[in-house]
Amino acid sequence: MASNKNKSGLDDILKIGKKIYKSTNKTSNKASSSKIKREYASKKTTSSSKRYTGESKRKSSSSTSVVSGENLLKDMSVTAVKSATGRTSTKNLAVKVITYAILWIILLVTIPFSTSIEKEINRPSFAFSSTEGEYSVHFVDVGQGDCTIILLPDGKVVMIDTGPASSRNNLSKYLSSMTFTTIDYLILTHPDEDHIGNACMIYDRYEVLHSYVPKVSSNYMESRGLNESNFKVVTSNVWSNTTQSMYNENCEITYNFRDVKIYDETSIYGYSIDFFTPLEDRQSTNNDYSPIILVNLQNTKYLFTGDASTEKEEEFLTEYSPLVSSGYFDVDVLQVGHHGSKYSSSTNFLNAVTAEIAVISCGTGNKYGHPHSEAVTRLTSCGCQVRRTDEEGSIVMTADSSIENKVATQSHFHRNTDFYLEWKYVLIIGGVLLLVLSYILFKKSRKAKQK
DSSP: OHHHHHHHHHHHHHHHHHHHHHHHOGGGHHHHHHHHHHHHHHHHHHHHHTTTSOHHHHHHHHHHHHHHHHHHHHHHHHHHHHHHHHHHHHHHHHHHHHHHHHHHHHHHHHHHHHHHHHHHHTOOGGGGOOOTTOOEEEEOOOSSSOOEEEEOTTSOEEEEOOOOGGGHHHHHHHHHTSOOOEEEEEEOOSSOHHHHTTHHHHHHHSEEEEEEEOSEEOHHHHHTTOOOTTOEEOOOHHHHHHHHHHHHHTOEEEEOOTTOEEEOTTSSSOEEEEEOOOOSSOOSSSGGGOOOEEEEETTEEEEEOTTOOHHHHHHHHHHTHHHHHHTTTOOSEEEOGGGGOTTSSOHHHHHHHOOSEEEEOOOTTOTTOOSOHHHHHHHHHTTOEEEEHHHHOEEEEEEOTTSTTOEEEEEEOOOOHHHHHHHHHHHHHHHHHHHHHHHHHHHHHHHHHHO
16 A cells, blocks of 8 residues: 555656656657656666565655655756756857847947938038028038039029939938929039039939030930030040930030130129130040139139149139239139149149138048148148038038128038948948857857757
């Protein structure tokens, strides 16, 4: 009878142990069950051999079996807890690694945009609307290129160059902040991609009333018999596509040359835009087709030189020597030639125009090294305050009504496309590395568990 009770007690312990072990580690259930059975068989044999030794020995056997069963239960519980703890640690490690990887990727994504968001909040209100009688000049950050938008006092819009195609999204977002739907005067200084890369987009998006372009033909013009005999032919696709869009626009076309003039016909708003170069129809390089343009906005003067070289600057100074001597070209703001190249902005030219503010439009970390230190040194030596789109973002200028003939400036920061592309590659590489690292750590933890 006592033996049956012992057996019943051990059976109960075995059932409880199986339940605990099964709930904590299903994968090792069979091995653990075999171990329990072996332990139980051993105890059962011991109990049977002592069954005939007398009542006192049976009691002793019963007591020993119960104690052994309790110890076995404790051993099983400890083993199960350790196994569960090890498995939980492995899963926790994997979860932590993956979580850290995701958080790190989110952090990397946030960095290039966090500054942008902050700067968008501080956007100047005057930068995006034109009040009648007032003007604003926008040196748009298009990376390594040029694009300037002028909102004239009478509500008309001038755009000088469109920047490279790589800045299309950036330029499009900037333009979306403005309310105009018509560009009255689109000036394309010369047929290089960093100046006309978005021209087709401009023709598609806006109604362009008047285009000012260099005396340069294209493949499209040649195929349609639109070429002039004295025009140089530039065969690039970007220039061909630009001229095709221009002719499809059915706008008025004027070729950049000296004595071309845009002015306030009413004489109420007081502005004028004068072209002074190029002096000859044909130029040896695309850059030298860039016109030197004087923009007079309510007696505040802006000078634009495109990518004109120092040689063309000297030709300009010689040709207009009387006006230079009279101070006619003493300007308030100079858009520095060729993105701050050392081959533009000679000392003679800078002394002649006496600009107070010099704006350099260039891309962050560009491969040309613009602006060159020699050019910056010349600018500062001539007393110019240097402003740079690669450092400040888009720069907006307007008349300061409290100071006669002076300019109020404010920077409008926004995400630079070149900068974004650099960060995109960093994010891709960093994300792949983090995921690979997570996988390696997870596999190692699995192997450690199996051992």
